[in-house]
Amino acid sequence: MSVLRKPVIGIVCCSEQLGLHPFNIVGEKYILGVVDGANGLPLLIPALGERLDSDQLLEMLDGILFTGSPSNVEPHHYRGPDSVEGTKHDPKRDATTLPLIRAAIDRGVPVLGICRGFQEMNVAFGGTLHQRLYEVGGYIEHREDKNQPVDVQYGPAHEVRLEPGGLLYEISGCSSAQVNSLHTQGVATLGTGLQPEATAPDGLIEAFSVSQATQFALGVQWHPEWQVTQTPFYLSIFQAFGNACRARASRHS
Numbered sequence: 001m002s003v004l005r006k007p008v009i010g011i012v013c014c015s016e017q018l019g020l021h022p023f024n025i026v027g028e029k030y031i032l033g034v035v036d037g038a039n040g041l042p043l044l045i046p047a048l049g050e051r052l053d054s055d056q057l058l059e060m061l062d063g064i065l066f067t068g069s070p071s072n073v074e075p076h077h078y079r080g081p082d083s084v085e086g087t088k089h090d091p092k093r094d095a096t097t098l099p100l101i102r103a104a105i106d107r108g109v110p111v112l113g114i115c116r117g118f119q120e121m122n123v124a125f126g127g128t129l130h131q132r133l134y135e136v137g138g139y140i141e142h143r144e145d146k147n148q149p150v151d152v153q154y155g156p157a158h159e160v161r162l163e164p165g166g167l168l169y170e171i172s173g174c175s176s177a178q179v180n181s182l183h184t185q186g187v188a189t190l191g192t193g194l195q196p197e198a199t200a201p202d203g204l205i206e207a208f209s210v211s212q213a214t215q216f217a218l219g220v221q222w223h224p225e226w227q228v229t230q231t232p233f234y235l236s237i238f239q240a241f242g243n244a245c246r247a248r249a250s251r252h253s
């Protein structure tokens with residue numbers, strides 16, 4: 001008799017120095033997104049780079065969530081100019097996520113990338129990033145107002161238009177939606193094989209899927225994990241991701 005089990009969904013951690021020691025951390029809202037939005041069992045993936053046995057990990061996991069983070073992908077990964085002094089980086093996370101994204105998609109493991117995770121997906125597929133979008137010109141303000149309470153920072157900030165017939169359009173049943181916006185960087189050139197799924201009013205690509213992926217592989221620049229059950233558009237993303245993870249989990253039954 002088969003036992004229905006929740007899909008095991010990996011959540012990538014950031015490496016953060018706390019006092020004398022490096023810690024692996026992840027925001028609880030991402031864990032709640034997996035639990036409440038995707039109905040999955042969360043498993044944290046430490047940022048250990050090559051020391052992580054990614055073959056065994058991908059065999060065990062039914063999906064992976066690439067989280068947001070205050071840190072930025074190191075620009076040498078996309079042939080960008082050096083970051084301005086003081087930019088927060090996380091080389092251990094880069095060394096973990098950039099290879100893991102390609103490996104997961106190649107193995108048919110469902111993937112959802114959020115904010116930094118979305119930017120990592122773009123870089124993993126050879127795309128480039130604007131390091132400081134607000135200096136580029138022609139873009140609306142995509143950063144949060146850090147003086148506002150957290151629910152305002154994560155509240156609706158601008159519209160995105162969804163690509164008719166695309167994955168996001170299909171799973172949400174919407175042609176446009178309001179999203180939050182808490183990022184300094186943004187897609188400059190889209191990686192090879194990535195398909196735009198949503199665009200901000202200024203033309204910035206805010207979501208894409210992976211054309212050749214055999215399973216769910218979506219990246220979004222906004223934060224659908226925020227109060228995921230309260231916003232139908234956000235919930236539809238996590239539910240679709242969870243369903244793809246459940247389909248993979250069923251291979252064990």
Ligand SMILES: N[C@@H](CCC(=O)NCCCC(=O)O)C(=O)O
Pocket residue numbers: 027067068069070071072114115116117182183184185186223
């Ligand atoms: N640092 C990048 C990515 C932005 C991002 O992921 N923000 C998340 C902040 C914390 C959180 O909500 O998890 C950029 O600024 O573009």
